[in-house]
Amino acid sequence: MTAPQPARPLCPPLLSPQPRIAVIGGSLTGPAATLLLLAAGFDNVTCYEATPSSAPLGGGLISLEHSALDTLEGLGISQDEIVRYPSEKIIEIRHQRGAAPQRIERLYPGRSTTWSLLHNALTARVPVHRGRRLERLSHRGGTPVLHFTGGASTTADVIVFADGRASTGRALLDPARRLHYAGYVGYRGRTGQPQNSQDDFLRLQPCTGVQFNIAPVPGGLDWTFYLDATAEQYTAQFGAPPQQRLFAFGRHISTAARSHVDQHATAHLSARHAATVHATRTRMAVPVFDIDAPTRMVWPIGDGYAVLLGDSLAPVRPHTARGANNGIEQAAGLAVALRQHTRHGADLGAALNGWQRRFLPAAAAAVRLGPVIGSRLGLGATSHRTAPADQPALTAR
Ligand SMILES: Cc1cc2nc3c(=O)[nH]c(=O)nc-3n(C[C@H](O)[C@H](O)[C@H](O)COP(=O)(O)OP(=O)(O)OC[C@H]3O[C@@H](n4cnc5c(N)ncnc54)[C@H](O)[C@@H]3O)c2cc1C
Structure with a gap:
């Protein structure tokens, strides 16, 4: 009888040294990305936030789809902690000229939380270095260098920009994409x-x-x-x-x-x-x-990389209800891509390009959906290009 073979370890030994990861932005996407990366086994992850204290930027209610909720649950953030009103029901009442009001009931594929509940749940689990505003990037001997307001600087191998719709990262990496x-x-x-x-x-x-x-x-x-x-x-x-x-x-x-x-x-x-x-x-x-739809999410900086995600990549209109969802989903995908690099020696650039290929279409689609919904509602500068009245409900939430 042959002796049983030892079981393969679940986590193979690290093949590539752990990258130093700097996450810029301490609102929702940044802390979610930091927590996901720590949970994936990266131990050199630092989250930097410009403001000295938290302020609810996106405001109150945020609806999260099942995939984002499940990702959070995998990090130990249960729905009990962030969902206070578990209704899935959306009641919409539309008035159209000359017709009786239309009442439409739909079920949202997820639950609603608030910025404060989610931000507090995330930042209770990860340290955020506050009062650190990233101003510019450079590289020294191939290593990316982050420069903060006030003169401080640090180095990292991967820089994850989650710095919102007024993103410094986007201004540095993709300057042609401006907000309108x-x-x-x-x-x-x-x-x-x-x-x-x-x-x-x-x-x-x-x-x-x-x-x-x-x-x-x-x-x-x-x-x-x-x-x-x-x-x-x-x-x-x-x-x-x-x-x-x-x-x-x-x-x-x-x-x-x-x-x-x-x-x-x-x-x-x-x-x-x-x-x-x-x-x-x-x-x-x-x-x-x-904003123009994004065409890339990854940029080389010296021998390292910088990536955009969440609102820094694609600040979508609120009607799409996709901003926070996109950020959490992209962050979860990023942790997977980086883990393939360290655990299995996957080429870092190829892993990040694979991540981009998977998540870019959804981000671009959400950017394009916003004006379509706004136009159907007759809101804003594009409202004269109104879609036909019988168009199916395009509101994502
Ligand atoms: C009315 C409304 C309703 C919404 N409803 C939904 C919804 O139902 N579902 C949904 O998924 N999304 C929704 N959203 C969108 C959602 O709120 C945003 O997508 C989300 O807050 C974006 O999170 P973020 O962390 O990517 O960016 P932000 O929340 O903008 O955070 C960026 C952070 O980066 C920091 N920062 C900026 N520059 C720097 C710098 N240079 N250095 C360091 N730190 C910096 C900022 O101070 C900030 O803390 C809604 C938005 C609004 C306005």
């Missing part, structure tokens, strides 16, 4: 009163050029009111042009901005929803942007 203001704003609010009458995501389309979404979040209701605003109107409401003020927080919200939203609420919403808007103290606003 789409001509409308997501005015947002979160009520301070606990809600007891709404569990589902409700979307109202009272007329062309107006959309109102409202859903429960811990402690109240989160709403987004999409309304047209020229760049001049945005500047008057928030004190700076959309390209400069990519997120308008409480301190930027002028009386004019509040009353603009309140007037539209009175004009377009039921008395109940208008009262909710009028009573909302916590407000912010997000101008909607477009």
